[in-house]
Amino acid sequence: MDTKIYDSIPELLEGLSDHGSIHLECNQEVAEDIFQYIRSHWGAADTAFLTFQDKGYERQTVMEYIGFFHRLFGETRAVEDILEDFDLGDVRKAKMRSLRPGEYTKIQLARVSMQNAKLYFLAEPLTNLNEGAMGKILRWIEERREAGAQFVTINSSLRYALMMPGTAFYAEDGKFCEVEKDGEESEALEEELEILKIPAKSGNSTLLFEPREIDYVESMNKCSYLSVRGTLYQTQLPMYELEEVLKKAGFFRCHRSYLVNIQKAERFEKWTKNSYVLILNNKEHSQIPLSKGRIEEMKETFHW
Structure with missing residues (x-):
């Protein structure tokens, strides 16, 4: 649809x-x-x-x-x-x-x-x-x-x-x-990139973040943002490339618009019959949307 x-x-x-x-x-x-x-x-x-x-x-x-x-x-x-x-x-x-x-x-x-x-x-x-x-x-x-x-x-x-x-x-x-719903056709993946650090902009500078520094990635208005220590940094890499690179570092596509560092996840909760969130153990205790259809995949992937 x-x-x-x-x-x-x-x-x-x-x-x-x-x-x-x-x-x-x-x-x-x-x-x-x-x-x-x-x-x-x-x-x-x-x-x-x-x-x-x-x-x-x-x-x-x-x-x-x-x-x-x-x-x-x-x-x-x-x-x-x-x-x-x-x-x-x-x-x-x-x-x-x-x-x-x-x-x-x-x-x-x-x-x-x-x-x-x-x-x-x-x-x-x-x-x-x-x-x-x-x-x-x-x-x-x-x-x-x-x-x-x-x-x-x-x-x-x-x-x-x-x-x-x-x-x-x-x-x-x-x-x-x-916002596109989960389950719809995703973007075609391009060739896999071998990236050890993720680049992001801060003013006139380009910062390089290690995956362990990133709490989650958010897609907003066709741009991708890295959440690092409570601050969002824009990256030029599209979401599908970030997913391919970061899944090797323990990241999971918990929602079409979010990649989360599972190492930072404290728990997940059901708030309403169709509303689930991942609670992170960062300073902000960030609440990240978790699609109902991806819960079983997450459990199987990380043996929860």
Whole structure:
């Protein structure tokens, strides 16, 4: 099946009926245009928004803030249950102004969860979250989708877009391109390259990384990036060449858009019925999408 490419925001959002939910990697300018389009074309009673500009009432505690919207929306779940569902129990008495970015994101997601909307627009819903909170948010998104809701999420990293239930897209040159799904025909492999180090650009310099230094490789907007000590470096080598070279060093193609250094893998987890991730043991504890169809291959390859 061919991947979709949409030429405009209206075309992309018309595709919601086909995709159920759309998770887009794009910049803030594109995100703002999508937000304004949804706000002007969808009924206010049927939509819920989490935007980059959302600010809470800084003098309120988390409990007071959630309690206010609990009454406003006529929510039937207990406030304590909502705090637990969004991993907020430890900060329930904290002032809003004292919260860290990830905690603030969880509070705003708890707020929109009480609106029982048909369409949710969420900007960066997984950014700054630890793995436990991320799993809870993904399960909530899946539960709402199963109840008939649709999601449009905005993400600065394609990795987050790929983790969420629905279809991942990236914005490029004014178009919206669907990320190819696993199982589709892969690129033809060229002649095998014998490379001992992987080159990548950093300003005007070319850096040479040993495979053991690389945590994972990410394909984004038709470019490949090496993740080394928390920083992404662009390499001119295409993904299929990197896969052929790095599989000899213990790398595995865990997703069409990702190669992961299995030596850095700590564990893999099932977060929703169709969402799996590899958790790395690097400083960032990176969460890398793991395609459901590649789990058995991974187990057989590495004798897990």
